[in-house]
Amino acid sequence: xxxxxxxxxxxxxxxxxxxxxxxxxxxxxxxxxxxxxxxxxxxxxxxxxxxxxxxxxxxxxxxxxxxxxxxxxxxxxxxxxxxxxxxxxxxxxxxxxxxxxxxxxxxxxxxxxxxxxxxxxxxxxxxxxxxxxxxxxxxxxxxxxxxxxxxxxxxxxxxxxxxxxxxxxxxxxxxxxxxxxxxxxxxxxxxxxxxxxxxxxxxxxxxxxxxxxxxxxxxxxxxxxxxxxxxxxxxxxxxxxxxxxxxxxxxxxxxxxxxxxxxxxxxxxxxxxxxxxxxxxxxxxxxxxxxxx
Numbered sequence: 001x002x003x004x005x006x007x008x009x010x011x012x013x014x015x016x017x018x019x020x021x022x023x024x025x026x027x028x029x030x031x032x033x034x035x036x037x038x039x040x041x042x043x044x045x046x047x048x049x050x051x052x053x054x055x056x057x058x059x060x061x062x063x064x065x066x067x068x069x070x071x072x073x074x075x076x077x078x079x080x081x082x083x084x085x086x087x088x089x090x091x092x093x094x095x096x097x098x099x100x101x102x103x104x105x106x107x108x109x110x111x112x113x114x115x116x117x118x119x120x121x122x123x124x125x126x127x128x129x130x131x132x133x134x135x136x137x138x139x140x141x142x143x144x145x146x147x148x149x150x151x152x153x154x155x156x157x158x159x160x161x162x163x164x165x166x167x168x169x170x171x172x173x174x175x176x177x178x179x180x181x182x183x184x185x186x187x188x189x190x191x192x193x194x195x196x197x198x199x200x201x202x203x204x205x206x207x208x209x210x211x212x213x214x215x216x217x218x219x220x221x222x223x224x225x226x227x228x229x230x231x232x233x234x235x236x237x238x239x240x241x242x243x244x245x246x247x248x249x250x251x252x253x254x255x256x257x258x259x260x261x262x263x264x265x266x267x268x269x270x271x272x273x274x275x276x277x278x279x280x281x282x283x284x285x286x287x288x289x290x291x292x293x
Contacts, residue, residue: 066087066088066091069121069122069171069173070084070087072121072122072144072145073087073119073121073145073173074087075145076119076145076146076147077145077147077197077200077201077204078117078119078147078175078194078197078198078201079194079197080193080197080200081193081197082190082193082194086190089190090190090191090194091175093179093191094175094176094179094180094194095175095176095179096173096174096175097116097173097174097175098121098171098172098173098174099171099172099174100169100170100171100172101123101166101169101170101171101172102166102169103166103167103168103169104165104166104167105165105166106163106164106165106166107125107164107165107166107170107172108148108149108160108162108163108164109160109163110129110130110159110160110161110162110163111159111160112159112160113152113156113157113158113159113160114149114152114153114160115153115156115176115177115178116149116153116174116175116176116177117147117148117149117150117153117174117175117177117180117198118147118148118149118164118172118173118174119145119146119147119172119173119174119175120142120143120144120145120146120147120148120170120171120172120173121144121170121171121172121173122144122169122170122171123144123166123167123168123169123170123171124141124142124143124144124166124167124168124170124244125141125142125148125164125165125166125167125170125172126138126140126141126142126164126165126167126249127139127140127141127142127148127162127163127164128162128163128164128165129161129162129163130162130163136252137252137253137255138245138249138250138252138253139162139212139253140208140253141167141244141245141249142164143244147201148164149164150177150198150201150202150205151202151205153177154177154181154202156178177198180194180195180198181195181198183195211231212253214227214231215227215228215231215254216254216255221254221256221260221261221264222264222267222268224254224256225254225261225264225265225268226273228250228253228254229243229274229281229283230283232281233283239282239283239284240280240281240282240283241280241281242279242280242281243279243281244279245279246279247261247262272284
């Protein structure tokens, strides 16, 4: 095992020569974390420990370790129509990177640029829009299989106006969007499928952004809640579902006061419109909420 220790401040571009393979590899690491970078049949593992980077040569961990993420990958919209046997070659083709984050660690920071689409493999993340004075607005929650940063990655040089934070210990797969949009020499069918999936994913994000605008346009807190919960019911195909937000996050998402939101939820429960426990909701028709006196 060949190791190289490099001490420098982040963000940084690290060039390290792997003597055993007679190769030079360039790593980009914009935030602390664990980075797995595929380089053909070889791969390097980088750990950030108080600004010190320990680089160790390992044997293709991406190929060996992707099985535990396979179910999440194949259920994601980005990998729709892709079979398990093709995943390894696609990840090589798209310059796949896996990074691991601790709870509350920043995944992407507003003001930076990115060339990669993120796909959450494990954990949970949140997309937040922050102003100069520290005000925050929750834009969306990211669950395993969900993607993020597609629009920014597809627009070279576009600075992010949102930040993405890990809400729990998380693993993220990053895919180079330029390699995705530039078909490989053999123009393989699976590559074309990925491009179609990306377009569908972007269209879906646009629809959800329209949904949020509809929720926000409602005049009262109750109307905003009814609009949001109705959309979630249609998305889940059931009147019983879990939402991806805590109370504070839901209040931020709908741009209402948390105490006012909690009060209105209680009133809606009393009125027989809903039932809930933490993030689990059941929507009721008026007939279900009525009781005989």
